[in-house]
Amino acid sequence: MLLSLFALVCEEDELTISELALQNFRCYEHVVLELPRGLNIFVGPNASGKTSLLEAVLVLATTKSPRTLHDYELVRWDNVWGRVSGQFRSGEGQAVRIAVTLKGSGEPVDGAAAAPSYLTGAKHLEVDGQTCDAAAQVVGRAPAVFFSPDGLQLVKGAPSRRRRFLNTAIAQITPRHLDDLRRYRRALAQRNALLKQVARGEADGATLAPWTSQLVEAGARISADRERFVGQLSTVAADLDGTLTGGRECLEMRYQGVVAGVSDEQEREAVLREQLDKQWSREVQLGATQVGPHRDEVAVSVNGRPLRQFGSQGQQRTAALAIKLAEAQVIGQRRGELPVLLLDDCLSELDPKRASWLLELLAGFDQVFVTSAVATEALQQSNWTAWYNLAEGAIDQERRGAAGNESQTKREDQRCQ
């Protein structure tokens, strides 16, 4: 059953990050890590810098942090700028280097290094040394999926949390998705501003027409992409959740929105337009667009009951993990290469049986990073390729060859204080 889940992807290309370099990123002043394929395990006490390493990989994959909306927080305190860069390789040997340079909150005084001249805004993106003007030029080059205990919010949190999840996941599969989202947000903001003006009698309803058209066009595509993705995700997540819960539970996910279930693209646009027309008086009254992808939701249920309201904490946690693992699988199926999987502090919450089941499942991925505060037995007995101990401002790396008997220890020179 587990193997069959991977059958669709494991024959395909493989993607790994072979080198990660951090400069003034979170607690790291400077560190360069060489990372093998397979299972990479990072063990260290609280605040030793584990999550920051995984976060850095996700910043390269998505240009954003899963932990904060404020990029300057990623830069080491009191520094003017910080940088993360990574070398990714695909199975055919093609390499791509992605670098993200960020502006910090520090001022360039008292000998602090001035920001490089190319950092004119808050963030600078590069692929193979070439500046990228838009996140869409970077996202999807080297996909990654991150899961931490906070991932519980995926099922427990507000609908906006699930929409954000869809945006990030689909952007890594469909390059034009970020562009659609940008166009949609712009049309939405313009339309909402005009609706308020119409309410005050300062504008005519006809002025909305061009923005409504843009909203409808981009909105129909976004909802179609989301519905397709959720359909694929639901099947895989149900299988994984079933295995995690010993087959006792039946997880279901369904995309909900005014155009859900309409398969033809033009028909979608027509339905969305029709629904907007219906809401016209309410829209003017409230000064905001009432229907569209910005209001859509993903319904998640277990055994027919909404998980958000009725699920136990344990059920929610298991479902969230199953959904994130399913996200990685669906990205893998759609792209022909599995994303780098980043699991932050997830094993401590599983009982030993599920923890070893999860570790077994991870063998199907090309490259996985797992963090833990404790070197549990399940971790020690797993088939890891590199083991990193984080302590006292240093990262010790031990590597194992394919046969599991060669090992080599390397001490990385870095500072985390």
Ligand SMILES: Nc1ncnc2c1ncn2[C@@H]1O[C@H](COP(=O)(O)OP(=O)(O)O)[C@@H](O)[C@H]1O
């Ligand atoms: N911008 C920053 N500059 C310097 N240190 C930071 C910054 N952001 C977080 N930290 C610190 O980095 C340390 C490591 O954090 P983290 O990677 O979350 O550790 P872990 O996951 O091992 O618990 C923490 O002590 C945290 O306070």
Ligand SMILES: [Mg+2]
């Ligand atoms: Mg952590």
